[in-house]
Amino acid sequence: MKRAGIFALLLLSGILFSSGCASADDENYLWLLAVAGGESGEGTSGEVPFEVEVGDETGSPDFLFDSTRTLDIYVNVLDPVSPVSGSQVRIYELVDGVPTQNVAFRARTGVDGIVTGSMEIDRNIASVILEVEFEGQVYSAQVDITYVQSIRRTINLLATITPIEEVDSDGDGIPDEEDDYPEDADRATVLRYPREGNYTVAFEDLYPRQGDADFNDYVLRVNYEEDLNANGDVVRIRGNYEHVARGAGYKHTLRLTLPGVTDAHLNLTRFDRTDGSIAYNFEGAIADFTGIEMMPRSDTTITGSNTGSGGTYRAGDRAQFEVVLGHPAQRAQLGALPYDLHLHVLDTGHDIHFLGRYFKADGTDQYLDSSGFPWALMVPGDWRWPYERQNIHAGYEFFDDWYQTGGLEANDWYDTFDDSLVVPTVD
Ligand SMILES: [Ca+2]
Ligand SMILES: [Ca+2]
Structure with missing residues (x-):
């Protein structure tokens, strides 16, 4: 998959829907616009517009003399008809402001369209990239987590999508190319x-x-x-x-x-x-x-x-x-x-x-x-x-x-x- 191309395209086709703390001044919104305006992508026939509700919960992080902190994660993916199961949710760290391939969390939505969990992250990580992929399309946002306690996003697809075939040998819902244990249905990520x-x-x-x-x-x-x-x-x-x-x-x-x-x-x-x-x-x-x-x-x-x-x-x-x-x-x-x-x-x-x-x-x-x-x-x-x-x-x-x-x-x-x-x- 050409992640960058798909990613930029979706930023152009996606609509950011504000709720709660998000607004036109929201830095995620600005970042999305900046990236969307600065890159071009190739089209795919499966392209579907979507709205994102940003409901991140903020506050000063608890401090217990700890060098890591815990962030909660909630991602819900829906289409006009039903929850979307099998959407890949990934969180990557930025180190010194630079995106990395360091996975901090990974899961796929269940039959209710929801991923819920938490991640443990070093305190010196100020931002993460949240990626949600549904059948080959990717919603991606950089989240400044300095004051975020819980990342909460609901992604409403504005059309139903056609599943694309991906090889998943163990059938756990994580495609082989991302599965750290492609032959073990009980394990997916290290x-x-x-x-x-x-x-x-x-x-x-x-x-x-x-x-x-x-x-x-x-x-x-x-x-x-x-x-x-x-x-x-x-x-x-x-x-x-x-x-x-x-x-x-x-x-x-x-x-x-x-x-x-x-x-x-x-x-x-x-x-x-x-x-x-x-x-x-x-x-x-x-x-x-x-x-x-x-x-x-x-x-x-x-x-x-x-x-x-x-x-x-x-x-x-x-x-x-x-x-x-x-x-x-x-x-x-x-x-x-x-x-x-x-x-x-x-x-x-x-x-x-x-x-x-x-x-x-x-x-x-x-x-x-x-x-x-x-x-x-x-x-x-x-x-x-x-x-x-x-x-x-x-x-x-x-x-x-x-x-x-x-x-x-x-x-x-x-x-x-x-x-x-x-x-x-x-x-
Ligand atoms: Ca798998
Ligand atoms: Ca597996």
Whole structure:
């Protein structure tokens, strides 16, 4: 398919219908006009005019010291007679304002003509491209998501359309050329988090006492993949963990909860730090995916703290896993990344979780300290944690700007650091 040609043509033939927040001043509208006026396309016999109702919900995004955020998605495709099933809905990221082929979400409309779901996206992504394809035609819009909580679009086709034949070997409604698993009807799309490289997860372990903000007590590199089915629901999760620092006197284990995930199948393998050999393997059923130990006692998975200046970096153990969910889960059910990954502190008996998951009787977050600070952070990339007796505020001069503006400014705070206060880069 020649996406650009079809795309420009449809912008010319489509009519943008405003509702709610959209108007002639709406930036999507202006963008559509700009693109439509700047490009030409080839005609196709299947061309059908359409109207789009833009009902995006806006507001300041919730901020929980998180480097990713969750956006809800609702797309409804209708023709004059009935809902249109099988329309492909795709969301791509713009990076530094440039469109990419990074898929953030993909699904096809069901028999009700609707795709509903959510996506997890890095906070430094300010815009996405929404594409809705119905039988070879594409509605496409750039959406500035800075203040968008929910992307909601209804596309009314003004004529019935003639289905075009596309090869879909497994019959899941996602054509072979887009299906990441063209021979598996239960899976259609692979999403990687982050798109490349790692996140760094860092815990303070003194909970419920306030931490010293060095965020080096337990540090690990993390990446995940999700397999989505054709509805956009999660059916499998894969992950990699690598223990990289333990600047703590306490001992811990690393645990994972996947909320609401039952009747799952887990395959977990841990690799020895010295030679990469398999140190442990578990494969079997998990009736309730709550508090599953992913890494054993922390003084056995790394031999040095990796938090002192002038020391030699000591590699830690790695774990990799795949969870086959017993039932497809809506993305929102699983919660924000890194899911409910938590530290179990053996010395104190306390579990330490990320924000936004556990609340006290008075409604406040159980894991927000009296100064409004968390005990757990996830930072994009191979983050350089502070040395012992240093702290994140001094090591990263824009960190305070970031969290004090609720993540609206200094989204790249982790790129600017004081070399003398944070550990060197390690592989
Ligand atoms: Ca398919
Ligand atoms: Ca498939």
